[in-house]
Amino acid sequence: MKQAEKNMKQRSSYLPISIKLVLKIAFAVAGIALWGWSFVAVVAGFYFGFKLLKGLLSCLFSLLLLLATGAAIIFLLTIIINNL
Numbered sequence: 255m256k257q258a259e260k261n262m263k264q265r266s267s268y269l270p271i272s273i274k275l276v277l278k279i280a281f282a283v284a285g286i287a288l289w290g291w292s293f294v295a296v297v298a299g300f301y302f303g304f305k306l307l308k309g310l311l312s313c314l315f316s317l318l319l320l321l322a323t324g325a326a327i328i329f330l331l332t333i334i335i336n337n338l
Contacts, residue, residue: 282294282297285297
């Protein structure tokens, strides 16, 4: 039983690094070679800008949901009060 569990836990690939990591490194080296350090600045700007934009949109979406919930509650309360 322990041997079967050990076989299931083994990795399917014995490569020390993934192909995705190799491609990222290759694109970074090619970008720096072609455009210099401004390439690094642009990539870092996109990376941090995307994180900032994602957080901002998440916050705005949450506020929109709170506003819609409050409006729905007020709408239902006015219907209930008017029908009394």
